[in-house]
Amino acid sequence: MDDVLQIEPLAGRRFAATGIALEPAPFCERFSLRAGPEEVAEVGKEIGIALPVKPKSSKTLKKISALWLGPDEWLIMAAPETGLSAKMSKLDGTLCSAVDVSHRNTAIYVEGPNALAVLNAGCPQNLSLTAFPKGACSRTIIGKSEIILLRESPERFRVECWRSFSDYVWNFLVDAGKSAQI
Amino acid sequence: MLLIQCPYCQEDRPEIEFQGAGEAHIARPANIADISDAEFSEYFFIRDNTKGIVFERWRHTHGCGRFFNAVRNSISDKFIMTYKAGEPKPELTEEQIKAAAPISKKPAADKPEPSPSKAEKAK
């Protein structure tokens, strides 16, 4: 969609320290998708990506990512040029709920050999590669804020958080990044 | 940190991701418009608050977001099992109950044993 207002609350911020770099992710389109077990296959076909049904798993195809959040809930994300909104509007006749949450969330990339230590400063989950491999995703918390965590590579995570919490999450990660190098 | 098994995420997750949501298996009366105020308050407000084995609703709020049920010993805080919402109340085995029991400190508390010094003197 051309007329999408692109809100980037963390625009211009950067942080780097020993073994850790933080960077705001560019704007992307996001949909909160709910669908029952009978509709999963049909919904996937309409939007062009088979929805993952395994807990904590994600799938990325042609720059569209589908993240399993719950047994009937997914977060669908894509760069603006992929035309995700147009794909989602094809769901008109399917029993499901697709809500545009592009502006509700923003995201931070956390990258480097210390990424794990920085995230675990406030995230209680086991982020070892066996428990949380590449492609794993989960809704969880960091500090006092809810986030959605996606591991893009062993040392690169995407932290999705609500826009109004983004300043808190950013500063939390910066503080953790400063202490990770001590 | 206490770990709780989410039946939907199918793994142990940190307690901080969850919220307790009160007693489980409370059925809403089918004839809700006909029952008396006393009966309604019994259904709506009154809970057992058992000391020991409790059946509870929990929600994986900061995870999959789903409600599920759990069996817990309210004294030891040990979870015996969790199961999906809508599943019947499970039967517990003796071993399950025993495994979640608090570590007992000698006999019953209402009849305190004589202190060791006294017992020694009696000899």
Ligand SMILES: [Zn+2]
């Ligand atoms: Zn869960």
